[in-house]
Structure formats: C-alpha cells, structure tokens
Amino acid sequence: MKTKLLYHQNSYMFECTAKVVAVEGDEVALDATVFFPGGGGQMPDHGTISWHNRQNEGNVIALNKRDDVVWHTLDCLPPPVGTEVVGTIDWDFRYHMMRTHTALHILCGIIFREFGVQVTGGQMYPDRARMDFAMDDLSKERIAYIEEKINEAVKADYPIRIYTLPREKAFTIPDLIRTKINLLPPEIEEVRIVEIVGLDLQADGGTHVHHTKEVGGIKITKTENKGKINKRLEIRLED
Numbered sequence: 397m398k399t400k401l402l403y404h405q406n407s408y409m410f411e412c413t414a415k416v417v418a419v420e421g422d423e424v425a426l427d428a429t430v431f432f433p434g435g436g437g438q439m440p441d442h443g444t445i446s447w448h449n450r451q452n453e454g455n456v457i458a459l460n461k462r463d464d465v466v467w468h469t470l471d472c473l474p475p476p477v478g479t480e481v482v483g484t485i486d487w488d489f490r491y492h493m494m495r496t497h498t499a500l501h502i503l504c505g506i507i508f509r510e511f512g513v514q515v516t517g518g519q520m521y522p523d524r525a526r527m528d529f530a531m532d533d534l535s536k537e538r539i540a541y542i543e544e545k546i547n548e549a550v551k552a553d554y555p556i557r558i559y560t561l562p563r564e565k566a567f568t569i570p571d572l573i574r575t576k577i578n579l580l581p582p583e584i585e586e587v588r589i590v591e592i593v594g595l596d597l598q599a600d601g602g603t604h605v606h607h608t609k610e611v612g613g614i615k616i617t618k619t620e621n622k623g624k625i626n627k628r629l630e631i632r633l634e635d
C-alpha cells in the first residue's frame with residue numbers, strides 16, 4: 397500500500413480525486429493525496445474530504461504519514477474502503493506555507509553565502525517562521541544587512557527547481573553535505589532536492605513556490621540569543 401504524494405509532484409494542486417484504500421478508526425488512507433502531512437518544519441495542511449458528490453463531507457483535522465501511506469484523520473464517520481473521494485486543502489493556508497518555506501530557504505542561502513554559517517533548525521507557523529543558526533555576532537547592522545539581502549534575492553526572482561537524486565549522487569554534492577544530508581535514514585535511496593537556482597540547495601520534503609518573487613517582502617521581526625553562539629531569527633511575510 398502506497399499513497400501517491402501529489403503535493404510532491406505539484407505543490408500548486410489543491411484538490412484531487414482519490415480512492416479510500418484503508419480505514420483505521422477515524423483515519424482514512426487514500427491512494428493519492430494533495431494533503432501535505434507535515435514535517436521538516438512545515439505544518440500539515442488542513443481541508444476537507446468529501447464523497448457521494450459532496451453529500452458527505454468531513455474536515456481533515458490531523459495527518460500522519462506512516463511508511464508510504466498518508467493517513468487523514470476525519471471529524472466524522474469515515475467513508476468505507478473503495479469509496480471515491482475528493483480531497484481539498486485550505487489553499488490560502490498552504491500557499492502561505494509555501495511562501496514561508498521558500499523564504500526560509502532564501503534565508504539559509506543568504507546566511508551561508510554571506511557568512512558561511514550553517515542553519516541548525518527552523519519552524520514555520522501560519523503567521524511567521526523562525527530559524528536557528530550559529531553566529532557569535534548578530535548586531536543590528538548585520539540584521540539590517542541580512543534583511544536587505546534576502547529581499548534582494550526575492551526581487552532577483554530565482555527559479556526553484558525540485559528533483560530527486562540517487563543517494564550516492566547526493567552524497568557527493570558539497571552544498572548538500574553541509575546541510576547534514578548524512579542524517580537521512582539509510583533506507584532512503586532517492587533524495588528529493590529543492591534548489592533555489594544560484595542560491596540554495598537542500599534535501600527537503602516540503603512544498604515550495606516556483607519563483608522567489610512569489611514570496612513577497614520578508615521582514616525580520618525578532619532576534620533572540622539561544623545559548624552562547626546560537627541565534628534565532630524570526631521572519632514575517634509582507635504581501
């Protein structure tokens with residue numbers, strides 16, 4: 397049993413028809429889904445699953461990816477195995493997540509290009525995102541400089557390419573090695589790559605926009621010291 401991950405093939409797809417392949421309690425497994433189940437700092441989608449020409453509809457209130465299957469938790473009695481359903485995500489939320497996720501990768505790329513500094517973690521929220529990295533000096537001037545550079549990168553409108561590489565190939569690319577690609581579980585044979593062409597390259601399972609211009613303006617809203625050299629930056633998107 398395997399769910400076709402439509403969100404990986406086309407992040408702009410907000411609706412799909414699919415078939416129920418398994419039911420466990422209030423969880424439904426589909427043969428294909430547009431619902432991003434969460435991970436890598438990106439929040440899971442929400443939305444609805446409907447069936448019988450939308451006479452029945454439930455809200456997807458949680459998502460879990462177990463092995464190769466995406467499970468959708470419904471707030472109603474789930475449809476039986478074999479039912480054809482329509483899955484629809486909350487597109488406003490998802491598109492905002494896509495813009496925010498790409499914004500974080502822009503930030504990663506700039507911080508590395510300008511300071512040679514490695515990102516240690518990140519998290520996205522509906523209205524903001526944060527990123528942690530090791531840098532001893534994060535002065536006001538430096539923050540203003542980073543903000544200027546990330547917005548320049550947005551305006552430069554870099555394309556974003558998504559593709560997969562065989563594991564052995566990925567492990568030879570310096571830009572990927574620095575992003576701790578070695579932490580990928582050994583059973584993963586194909587590595588999904590998100591490349592902001594000319595700026596950033598990462599192994600990543602998230603959903604992204606096609607061009608950096610779609611991100612819009614990025615504002616650095618908060619900085620925090622997290623230990624001696626660990627710093628945290630919080631960003632917000634401007635429409």
Ligand SMILES: [Zn+2]
Nearest residue numbers: 436497600602
């Ligand atoms: Zn990412």
